Amino acid sequence: MNFNSANEILDFAIKKEEEAHDFYMGLAEKVKTPGMKQVFKDFALQEKGHKEKLLQVKAGQIGLPSDTKVKDLKIGDHLEDIGEVGPNIDYQTALIIAMKSEKNAFRLYSDLVAAVTEPNLKAVLIGLANEEAIHKLRFEIEYDDRFLTEN
Numbered sequence: 001m002n003f004n005s006a007n008e009i010l011d012f013a014i015k016k017e018e019e020a021h022d023f024y025m026g027l028a029e030k031v032k033t034p035g036m037k038q039v040f041k042d043f044a045l046q047e048k049g050h051k052e053k054l055l056q057v058k059a060g061q062i063g064l065p066s067d068t069k070v071k072d073l074k075i076g077d078h079l080e081d082i083g084e085v086g087p088n089i090d091y092q093t094a095l096i097i098a099m100k101s102e103k104n105a106f107r108l109y110s111d112l113v114a115a116v117t118e119p120n121l122k123a124v125l126i127g128l129a130n131e132e133a134i135h136k137l138r139f140e141i142e143y144d145d146r147f148l149t150e151n
Helices: 006-030 034-058 091-114 119-148
Strands: none
Touching: 006 034, 006 091, 006 119, 034 091, 034 119, 091 119
16 A cells, blocks of 8 residues: 555545445345344444544544554454355354454554554544454454354
8 A cells, every 4th residue: 555645545544434334234235134234234334433533534623532452352363254245144144244344444544554654643543443443342242142152
């Protein structure tokens, strides 16, 4: 990734948040149960919120997010990648896809931090990376509770 300005980085991140929103809305359309649909719609809204935050940063309204370290259960790191998502996706598969997507988003923001020198923009990107890590943790906890924990 080569960027010539902070605006290019922000435009790239905004596009990625739009893609994440669309990804979660697509998952919401493919899952069967109403509860699952709502979980993915909620995540789509959070990704839309990330986009709004980035647009505010671009407009010069920078809020400094928390840089608190987020726990990583690393469950998604050890699961196989899922190929094409069909219309009748099961909950376990949806969680795996979501964990991997959030891990990729975390890595993206972490990589963008390394490409930036402006302290406020760095802080915003670190905050967004942490939010993606929180999303991944939520999916990992759900996966652990549903599929890894002995009943």
